[in-house]
Amino acid sequence: MNKKNLNKGFTLIELLVVVAIIAILALLILLALNPVEMQRRSRDSERLSDLGTLRKAIDLTLADGGTLPGTTGTPFSRNTGAASLDVTDDVNNLVGMDIGKYLSVIPQDPQHEAGDATTIQTTNGVCPSGTASIQKQNMVYTFTSDGDVYVLTATLESTDNCKIPSEDGGDDDDLYELGTDPGLDL
Template structure:
């Protein structure tokens, strides 16, 4: 009687089928997660946090000065026009850093600099201060919406 040798292992076809299934599942997961959208949402969350930080610091400055904004020669004019926060526009760093924002004036996560933080500040005729982030031009989020907070 002859013994037949039994080969154990996977055939090339079986391995290719498993690799194909894994690739399809990976593609489905990547599409479901949508990393571009996740990064865009993270940047918008950072923008919202930054405008709140700036507005809270302005509010603390005003609270410390009995409701009046005091900062050298920087005044918030009652107008609908907004100005850029940064050294090229309204430089708030001398007023808010380090007393109210120890880490420095926040900058937009998508290209803000100390010269142009990309954030805007304005006041209404009734004295309400509004800080806005740039419109989110992230195509992953659909139509852009402004991020503004007021006090």
């Protein structure tokens, strides 16, 4: 009798080698993409956009005859205790200023409820390499006004964005600052 060779296919060793190669390639792609840093960059982009939106709403309110309250840095975020505003309910009371005509909700920091959020700490304006200088901090937006000018601040967390705070014209190299105060040093 004639036996036909029915051993067509891959051996177990060949399959294991292919799976190992695919796993190594997937790991290399994952390391190259760095999803944690991508999430940090995304949240930082949201912070920059939020402060720009707040600035426009405040400026439009001022152009309509609104007045700036005199404060000493009252933050607006849910996680800062008694001095905070409920950002979804108190849009008409951003530190005493009615901006409800231009904003339906006060933006919140994307990490506002994350007690373990991280921020970048520069050393004399020098960016850290990797994430070595990142420390835990409450993530909130702040609004400060002396009645004439104002400053909005946010803390950024991506090492790719660490130069932004030192180049924003403000006096704090660890905070992104935006506003009408010359030098942004309220």
